[in-house]
Amino acid sequence: MTAFTEKVINIILGIPSGKVMTYGQVSRIAGSPRGARQVVRILHGMSHKYGLPWHRVINAKGQIALRNDAAYKEQITCLEMEGVEVDINGEIDLAKYQWHPLLDPLER
DNA sequence: TGGATGACCTTAA
DNA sequence: ATTAAGGCCATCC
Numbered sequence: 001m002t003a004f005t006e007k008v009i010n011i012i013l014g015i016p017s018g019k020v021m022t023y024g025q026v027s028r029i030a031g032s033p034r035g036a037r038q039v040v041r042i043l044h045g046m047s048h049k050y051g052l053p054w055h056r057v058i059n060a061k062g063q064i065a066l067r068n069d070a071a072y073k074e075q076i077t078c079l080e081m082e083g084v085e086v087d088i089n090g091e092i093d094l095a096k097y098q099w100h101p102l103l104d105p106l107e108r
Numbered sequence: 109t110g111g112a113t114g115a116c117c118t119t120a121a
Numbered sequence: 122a123t124t125a126a127g128g129c130c131a132t133c134c
């Protein structure tokens with residue numbers, strides 16, 4: 001387990017209900033500008049074991065990155081249950097629901 | 109065009 | 122076999 005992974009996990013765990021974050025944002029805060037894919041990997045692979053709120057992490061477009069899988073619908077259900085308005089196409093209003101963890105010098 | 113993004117695939121322990 | 126870390130490149134705007 002690397003510091004990067006821990007950071008990512010910590011960030012994800014820090015996302016409150018009703019809020020979401022993007023891969024790029026998480027990866028940037030974690031310290032890797034190009035590490036979005038690792039965030040993806042961590043979510044996909046480790047969330048299952050660690051019980052991370054993977055459903056609160058979406059892509060930078062404000063949409064569900066998943067396809068029409070069961071997980072896709074599951075994520076929408078979870079998000080709506082938390083109060084996040086999810087469009088029929090899986091689009092989420094980042095302006096309202098994107099979570100800003102701390103003051104990030106790297107972000108923005 | 110160029111830059112940012114990514115729900116994977118591969119290798120290592 | 123399982124679990125974790127790492128990355129480069131195609132795709133979209």
